[in-house]
Amino acid sequence: MAIVYDKSKGLTDVELHFCPGCTHGTVHKLVAEVLVELDVLEKSVGVAPVGCSALSYDYFNCDMQQASHGRAPAVATGIKRVNPELVVWTYQGDGDLASIGTAEIIHVAHRGEKITTIFINNAIYGMTGGQMAPTTLIGQKTTTTQDGRTVEHSGKPLKMAEMLATIDGAKFVERVSVDTPTNIRKAKKAIRKAFELQLSGKGFGIVEVLSTCPTNWALTPRDSLQWLRDNMMPYYPLGNFRTPEEDE
Amino acid sequence: MSKVLMKGNEAIAEAAIRGGCKFFFGYPITPQNELPEYMSRELPKHGGVFLQAESEVAAINMVYGAAGAGGRVMTSSSSPGIALKQEGISYIAGANLPAVIVNIVRGGPGLGGIQPAQSDYNQVTRGGGDGDYKMPVFVPANLQEMVDIMMEAFDIADYYRNPVMVVGDGMIGQMMEPIEFKKPVPRELPVKDWITTGTKGERKPNIINSLFLEASDLENHNLEAQEKYAEMVKNETRVENYNMEKPELVLTAYGTTSRICKNVIAEFKKEGIEIGLIRPITVWPFPHKAFEDIPESAKGILVVEMSQGQMIDDVKIANNGRLPIGFHGRSGGMIPDPQDIILKVREMLGGVK
Ligand SMILES: Cc1ncc(C[n+]2csc(CCOP(=O)(O)OP(=O)(O)O)c2C)c(N)n1
Ligand code: SF4
Numbered sequence A: 001m002a003i004v005y006d007k008s009k010g011l012t013d014v015e016l017h018f019c020p021g022c023t024h025g026t027v028h029k030l031v032a033e034v035l036v037e038l039d040v041l042e043k044s045v046g047v048a049p050v051g052c053s054a055l056s057y058d059y060f061n062c063d064m065q066q067a068s069h070g071r072a073p074a075v076a077t078g079i080k081r082v083n084p085e086l087v088v089w090t091y092q093g094d095g096d097l098a099s100i101g102t103a104e105i106i107h108v109a110h111r112g113e114k115i116t117t118i119f120i121n122n123a124i125y126g127m128t129g130g131q132m133a134p135t136t137l138i139g140q141k142t143t144t145t146q147d148g149r150t151v152e153h154s155g156k157p158l159k160m161a162e163m164l165a166t167i168d169g170a171k172f173v174e175r176v177s178v179d180t181p182t183n184i185r186k187a188k189k190a191i192r193k194a195f196e197l198q199l200s201g202k203g204f205g206i207v208e209v210l211s212t213c214p215t216n217w218a219l220t221p222r223d224s225l226q227w228l229r230d231n232m233m234p235y236y237p238l239g240n241f242r243t244p245e246e247d248e
Numbered sequence B: 001m002s003k004v005l006m007k008g009n010e011a012i013a014e015a016a017i018r019g020g021c022k023f024f025f026g027y028p029i030t031p032q033n034e035l036p037e038y039m040s041r042e043l044p045k046h047g048g049v050f051l052q053a054e055s056e057v058a059a060i061n062m063v064y065g066a067a068g069a070g071g072r073v074m075t076s077s078s079s080p081g082i083a084l085k086q087e088g089i090s091y092i093a094g095a096n097l098p099a100v101i102v103n104i105v106r107g108g109p110g111l112g113g114i115q116p117a118q119s120d121y122n123q124v125t126r127g128g129g130d131g132d133y134k135m136p137v138f139v140p141a142n143l144q145e146m147v148d149i150m151m152e153a154f155d156i157a158d159y160y161r162n163p164v165m166v167v168g169d170g171m172i173g174q175m176m177e178p179i180e181f182k183k184p185v186p187r188e189l190p191v192k193d194w195i196t197t198g199t200k201g202e203r204k205p206n207i208i209n210s211l212f213l214e215a216s217d218l219e220n221h222n223l224e225a226q227e228k229y230a231e232m233v234k235n236e237t238r239v240e241n242y243n244m245e246k247p248e249l250v251l252t253a254y255g256t257t258s259r260i261c262k263n264v265i266a267e268f269k270k271e272g273i274e275i276g277l278i279r280p281i282t283v284w285p286f287p288h289k290a291f292e293d294i295p296e297s298a299k300g301i302l303v304v305e306m307s308q309g310q311m312i313d314d315v316k317i318a319n320n321g322r323l324p325i326g327f328h329g330r331s332g333g334m335i336p337d338p339q340d341i342i343l344k345v346r347e348m349l350g351g352v353k
Helices: A024-037 A072-082 A094-100 A102-111 A160-164 A181-200 A221-235 B008-018 B034-046 B056-068 B079-094 B121-125 B143-160 B170-174 B215-236 B256-270 B288-292 B311-319 B338-350
Strands: A044-048 A063-066 A087-093 A116-121 A170-177 A204-210 A239-242 B004-007 B023-026 B049-052 B073-077 B099-105 B163-169 B176-179 B239-242 B249-252 B275-280 B282-284 B301-305 B325-329
Touching: A024 A087, A024 A116, A024 A181, A044 A072, A063 B056, A072 A087, A072 A102, A072 B023, A072 B049, A072 B056, A087 A094, A087 A181, A094 A102, A094 A116, A094 A160, A102 A160, A102 A204, A102 B056, A116 A160, A116 A181, A160 A170, A160 A204, A160 A239, A170 A181, A170 A221, A181 A204, A204 A221, B004 B008, B008 B034, B008 B099, B008 B143, B008 B163, B008 B170, B008 B176, B023 B034, B023 B056, B034 B049, B056 B073, B056 B079, B056 B099, B073 B079, B079 B099, B079 B121, B079 B163, B099 B143, B099 B170, B121 B282, B143 B163, B143 B176, B143 B215, B163 B170, B239 B256, B249 B256, B249 B338, B256 B275, B256 B301, B256 B338, B275 B288, B288 B311, B301 B311, B301 B338, B311 B325, B325 B338
Parallel strands: A044 A063, A044 A087, A087 A116, A116 A204, A170 A204, B023 B049, B023 B073, B073 B099, B099 B163, B249 B275, B249 B301, B301 B325
Antiparallel strands: A170 A239, B004 B176, B239 B275
């Protein structure tokens, strides 16, 4: 019988701890598949963040470092500068990347650090129990915006992809979603391009992935996907914001 | 080898390079700027990498990444910058990573000042970061000793897989003294088979990590660290006992303050009064034994610091209630005046002698 669906060799056999319906798992699989398909798994070093994906150091079948909250890009910089031939990447949530770690992500882009970042935008702090993130939408209820986020109190959500695309050293910037099979395929393509960029040595690449948090959104997995489409996609448009070709 | 005359901060940088440092990440702050500046110029000539980070926070996390990737790496800063690095230092200790951190201390708290001080004693020995971690903290008193320690520091870090801190007050960073670069006694260093250099398909993934969600795992991790710290206490405690044969009183001071104390001792010698000095060269591990060994002749201990009194707590622990303890401290960049120390000694010896 032909195998039509298989676990990637880029993942270990450790059981993922993500909640049912959480798309962190989907993105893990995509990253693992890309590393295998590009044949770089064995020279990869991933950096896990603080957040629900902290334990991803146990899930990826390559060398890993666990970073302090928000500092994964700095840790990745250290790794890459010691060993430029390695394929170095970070995997970060929106609290990690868009709040506590904004300085670090802006400055890897600023330096054109030859690393790749996978950025999970789920509009909430998952790990700590559903507090407001800088990416939380206006009106969205979280445990620290119980009547919904307001512009007056907290401003409008940060659009990291658009912002990073203004920095010269960020040579590949794309926002994708993993809500449908078609979008999952597109997401994988973008992740692949971001890693190819690193291999070409041209600069920093980041893929922002719109992701779900059924647990803290208090929705079923299926309703979460619909919520993402109805609420996140209009504010966070999918698409490419920078490709290296543009600069040539 | 012949002696050369160098400015403190530059000599520290040169000693680091000669000690095998290949990677430097830092953020500018007075009074240590000549150190990264020297590194930016000289490290690339030795096949190394200098990178100016966007902050001390980023710099120490770059150090973490680089150490985990097997690089011989350091950062340097001064007091407020070290405060920012504390979280990263705790992670480095928690993940068993070797790295060297230089702190050229300035006065605090807050932005404080840029003059020499010793008011970081607590933040360097107690760890500003979270958890039960320790690191060797060296407090040399002159440039030669500073250079000797710097040349050894990377080996010590690698030997224990632990961060090592080297502390100078602003005076050491700025002074010019003739120095000689001497190779340290070689140590047998463990092979770094734990670093993240890519599996190359030849081994299981290596993971650099300080997270242990299982309580018993974290406790075991901490217990293993304690064994390592016990080794450091046994092997790395350093102290100079000066004029300690039959002292009437014992001064204790570290760094440049100890040099002022030696001048005070010379003054008393002219009067035929013997004053001793215990000079910690490591403040962690603290040289407890030197205090236990204080001869019966001594009537008390006078702690002299460029702070409002921080090392005095360790002296009290080491003294364990045996002798009266006095204190003389100046802070904010004010240097202790030998005359004031002399007065304090006389007072402790019981009036004018
Ligand atoms: C310095 C520090 N501050 C706060 C925390 C607590 N903390 C853990 S995870 C997290 C937020 C994670 O949210 P996000 O990055 O969005 O990732 P998610 O869990 O949603 O995947 C916070 C604040 C911490 N571990 N360290
Ligand atoms: S809390 Fe949210 S982000 Fe975290 S694993 Fe569960 S669903 Fe995913």
